[in-house]
Amino acid sequence: MKIRLVHNGVFEIIDQIEEAVKPPEQGFYWIDADVEDLVVLQPLFGMHDLAVEDCMHDEEQRPKIEIHESHYFIVMNSIRFDDEEIFLRALNIFLGRHYIITVTKQRINELRSLKPILLEQEVDRPDYFLYHFMDLVVDNYFLVSDRIEARIEKLEEDILMNTKKTHLNEIIGLRSEILWLKKVLGPQKEVIAALNKKELKLIDVKLQKYFGDIFENTVKISETFETYRDLMGNLREAYQSSIASRANEIMRVFTALTTIFMPLTFITGIYGMNFDYIPGLHFYGASYILLGFMLLVGLGMFFIFRKKDWL
Structure with a gap:
């Protein structure tokens, strides 16, 4: 005091x-x-x-x-x-x-x-x-x-x-x-x-x-x-x-990607992988390399989307 x-x-x-x-x-x-x-x-x-x-x-x-x-x-x-x-x-x-x-x-x-x-x-x-x-x-x-x-x-x-x-x-x-x-x-x-x-x-x-x-x-x-x-x-x-505008932009990008890969998916859906010669078909461990590559592609897309704040 x-x-x-x-x-x-x-x-x-x-x-x-x-x-x-x-x-x-x-x-x-x-x-x-x-x-x-x-x-x-x-x-x-x-x-x-x-x-x-x-x-x-x-x-x-x-x-x-x-x-x-x-x-x-x-x-x-x-x-x-x-x-x-x-x-x-x-x-x-x-x-x-x-x-x-x-x-x-x-x-x-x-x-x-x-x-x-x-x-x-x-x-x-x-x-x-x-x-x-x-x-x-x-x-x-x-x-x-x-x-x-x-x-x-x-x-x-x-x-x-x-x-x-x-x-x-x-x-x-x-x-x-x-x-x-x-x-x-x-x-x-x-x-x-x-x-x-x-x-x-x-x-x-x-x-x-x-x-x-x-x-x-x-x-x-x-x-x-x-x-x-x-x-x-x-x-x-x-x-x-x-x-809302950002969501529309993201959907536009996803729609473009889907449109690009749709004909490729359609073609592979008809013909599959039924060719006499496929590079790496008889290579030991090719399936593991392919799976690893697919995983890297998935993770890469995930981090790109996160960086752009789409996810």
Whole structure:
């Protein structure tokens, strides 16, 4: 647990948590805590039992805002995009008049990126801290949105240039991630809307229009993900069309090969091998050589078809 006194964006480390219980002469306290620290923090700051229970719960919490007498409890989801996978990181926030407590189970990048912004903006109130943090969280959704768009464009190009069976799994997986993110954004949008429209005594009235700007950005992201969902449907149709076209091409090649060998098979079917002289007929081991040659021809055709992704 780290305790900081924040005044005009400047941090001062505090050693004793008891100092943060009373309002400072200037600025506010930012307590960056782990879940285990709530045992100490709850009696000092009068945290609601249900809020503490939500923080300790192992399952993902739905983004929400709870209004209590002395503080607000807010749950937000930070987003990360690592190794082509999307992760959500839950952040629990307790907002009071002279303090803000952030409780996390994983590392939140936005909290580290927030420090220079607080210094630049000379933040001196916990509600302004909350605003800048939420602004960073929503901005990161834009970054993830851009990376998803890049993945869609690359997948579309790969499907048009060289369709593979693995592309269908990529389409299904990416579409599931987009639907999941859109589902997460719904309640997160409601939280920001509440900060924008409700009259909250712990939020400066001047901040409401700024939260409104964040809300508009959240709506844009939600609409963008809706567009991505439609694009994934188009990609699936393009994949199916490409597969059908590829199957027709393969059948055309097979039909040509069959047509070429059909008269030869017809001729050998009539005459068979009933000739007085056949090269190698009396050669010892000729039958084994012929069988080996037939096996090589079969294997060669099999590998050629696999290389062309026909099988």
